[in-house]
Amino acid sequence: MTTKIRVATTSLAGCFGCHMSFLDIDERMLQLVELVEFDRSPITDIEHCTNCDIGLIEGGVCNSENVHVLREFRKNCKILVAVGACAINGGLPAMRNFISLEECLNEAYIDGIGVENAQIPSDPELPLLLDKVRPIHEVVKIDYFLPGCPPSADVFWKFLTDLIEGREPSLSYELVHYD
């Protein structure tokens, strides 16, 4: 069993939509788990990844914890993959890049409609927000990119089977979408 390919996945500043799309491979998941073993992932609840072959990263980088997780993945995964629009260009969360962090926090926690006991959360346990949301290739080296919002289940399937079977992954025209 130790010969199985080890895959870790995480969602940083993402919506888990890419993970949901991954699960859309449906019954092909049964074929996949014959070949791969999941390490750190929302599927397993393992907290830290160790010696993985493939790391799938959903979402961009919006806070300090995202940076630490991303670096942990890079350190422990032979192949690191940016999955989805947010990992590739920041995506929807990066739309806050045009508004100052102070304005964002004030709108959410001070001035927002229906806010009670207004205060900006400052518990030391909470990761600090970055001033801008960044794509992950600006923080660590990324080996492959799977565009889409989200990439379709077929993109995950084609990419992973190519990689597992020793082919250079390639996506046909129909599989490449930015939306």
Added chain:
Amino acid sequence: MSKTITIDGQIIPFEEGQTIMEAATEAGVYIPHLCHNPEFTPHGSCKLCTVNVNGRTCSACTFPAMEGQQILNDAKDINEDRKKITQMLFVEGNHFCPSCEKTGNCQLQAVAYHLNMLDDHFPLFYPHREMDASHAEVLIDHNRCIFCTLCVRASQQKDGKDVFAISGRGINKHLIVNAESGLLKDSELKATDQAAHVCPTGAILIKRTGYQIPIGERIYDHTQIDQVSLNSENLQHDN
């Protein structure tokens, strides 16, 4: 005996005065482009149509076809350069396809698909750009403008107006509107003007039409831009 050029080994006839782009299009050879549109004077600014002519790099949309030219077009290194150019266009603006009405019908996106561009490669600029939603029927989202000047040319050459211009240089370059207020609502633009329809990206949009065709059924969702471009541009030429 008509004059000929050679593109990727294919012999292509041309008429005196034609550009390489015009000769190629007539012969059914696609050269990627964004700022070129056969209806308007060539501008040569996007550099997507970069080809190698007798060992030198030229823009096919502005360079005249001349007897005996040996041209490389669909070559690996040229397409790599085109991909880098496209990535630069993406990172210097704000091109968030999932939230853009033009997705699937966007030529910038379609060229990127055609070149199998999977990432942005460069650090993103996230420039702060405004929207102009003042006009009753037409919207400008400056985030998506690539300064191709097609709206500028269409307004001047087809609509007989002078609604748009490009102002500033380098990173400060931006599209401006000919009105004292600077707002589209105070300009002469009408939704029926060609300038309102010619934008290759989602920078100039007709309001309330963006989702008439669902995502997934749009022009470039299943057909590559080379096919779409050759069909429509040869059709325009025949007319």
